[in-house]
Amino acid sequence: MASSVDPRFGAALREFRQRRGLSLRLLGQLAHRSKSHLHELEAGLKAPTADTARHLDRVLEAGGVLARLADAPVDHAAEAGELRARVAASDVSGDMLDRIEQGVDDLASSYPTMAPADLLPLVRRHLAYVGRLLDGRVTLGQQRRLLVAGGWLAVLRATVHIDLRQRTAAVAHLRAAHDLAEHAEHGEIQAWCLETRAWDVLTQGDYRAALDLSRQAQRVAPKGSSARIQATAQEARAWARIGDIGATRQALDRVERLTANLPVPERAEHHYRYDPAKAAAYTATTLAWAGDPGAEQVARAVLTELDPYGDGGARPRRSASARLDLGLALVAAGQPDEAVAVGAQAVTSGRVVPSNWWRAAELLAKVEQSGAPEAATLRDACMEYAPGR
Structure with missing residues (x-):
């Protein structure tokens, strides 16, 4: 299709x-x-x-x-299928492996700051280049490096497609990433594929499927890997949406233990390298979703760390999400006026990607349910900035 x-x-x-x-x-x-x-x-x-x-x-x-x-739409399924078909018989040529791997890291590090529509063409070009090299000749060791690079690029591309609500393309490239990772025997990429699927179905409201996928990811992920931490955090968020506060807290406790001695990675903005700041942001989201009274304090601390000057900070997408988390916590705490203010800041920043828009809509619904007259301000902002309006 x-x-x-x-x-x-x-x-x-x-x-x-x-x-x-x-x-x-x-x-x-x-x-x-x-x-x-x-x-x-x-x-x-x-x-x-x-x-x-x-x-x-x-x-x-x-x-x-x-x-x-x-007149020439991209057939994402065909592109992904072609890449997958090459995996079984890859004679790879080329001496650009170091540069390719550097490019993978650069793109993964651009994910938190670059608009998905701008990042997607870059990922596509790098992935197409890896696909061409899979037709050449190289040693088995070099071949595996290419397969791993292609796997990371494919799962990143799927993630960007999810952000843009292009799920047919996302599914195709998650399958491609899984096949590449399986061929390279790379457990962490396989785990990220499962974790990414968990996030996608969670945003669609299938919380039990998200729970199952996040647990599968934890079983597949190597011990101590970023994928295992992320999948555990995803489990906590699924429990929060289900409404099981005890299980939510238990999962968050496991995340805390996994990140207790975690050093800040060399490139903390890298999407596939877990950093301690991300753990705090995920905790704020999870507690806000669970309706936990501690959510407001955690969310404020996260937002202060991410955006100390109120200009979006170095990670504006994460700052926007943090504002939505704080807004949800404020409504639960009986402060809908401030919830409207921070929610409107998130929406008008332009950094709430399409796949995350449901979170802004949820905040608006909660504010309106509170009966606060300020709700009209947030509704106007949502109407103006909603994707696909």
């Missing part, structure tokens, strides 16, 4: 617009399109119609590039 949204279209639209020195507002005036619609096209949240693509092509003098991209 072909995906209806090709991330290359958004990237190309942004490039041609910037070449002309146009803001989204000015392009909207020239093209007679709304600023929000153009933003959704650039962010990969909405697919262009053929007429819109041809019209923007003329306005931006793009030489037919936009029209061709609109």
Whole structure:
């Protein structure tokens, strides 16, 4: 099945617009399109119609590039299938393994700060390069390094697709990542595939499936690995959504033991390297979901650490999530006015990715249930910034 949204279209639209020195507002005036619609096209949240693509092509003098991209959607399942098919008979060539592995780490470290629609084309290019090298010749040791690099890239690509709510593509690349990891006998990537699936089904409301997948991930993950810690934290969040406070606390206690002597990794922003700050952020989320009275204090401490100056900090996506956690805790504590303020900050930051939007919607629902008159402010912000509006 072909995906209806090709991330290359958004990237190309942004490039041609910037070449002309146009803001989204000015392009909207020239093209007679709304600023929000153009933003959704650039962010990969909405697919262009053929007429819109041809019209923007003329306005931006793009030489037919936009029209061709609109007519050539990416078949994510076919791309992932092709990569998986190569695994069984890989004669790899190339002397760029160190640079490839560095690129994997760079992309995984960009995940917390880069918009998903901007990160996706970069991951696709690196993954395609690894796929081409899988057709060459190299030693068995070098082949395994390529398979591992491809596995990390595939699971990262699946994660970005989940962020963009492109689940068909995400499923295809999680399968590809699992096959690559299995061929390379890499338990941690296999565990991350399970943990990523757990997060995806949790956001869709299937908490029992999330619990089962997070436990599977813990069994597969190597002892002491970041994947095992993350999967344990994911179990705690599943218990919180189920409403079992005792099991939630027990899982959080296990996370605390696993991270007690955990050093800060060399690249703490790396998505697949667990750092102590992430443990605190996950605890805040879990306690807020569980309705635990201690959630407010933990959430405030996390937000102060992430965003001491109120400008988003070094990890703006995590800061936005921390504000949603604090807002939920504040509603439970009978402070809906402040909950609205921090919730609106999170929403208007533009850093709440589509897959996390349900958390903003949940906060809005809780504020409205409280009867607070300030709820209208948060509703207006949600209406303006909602993905795919």
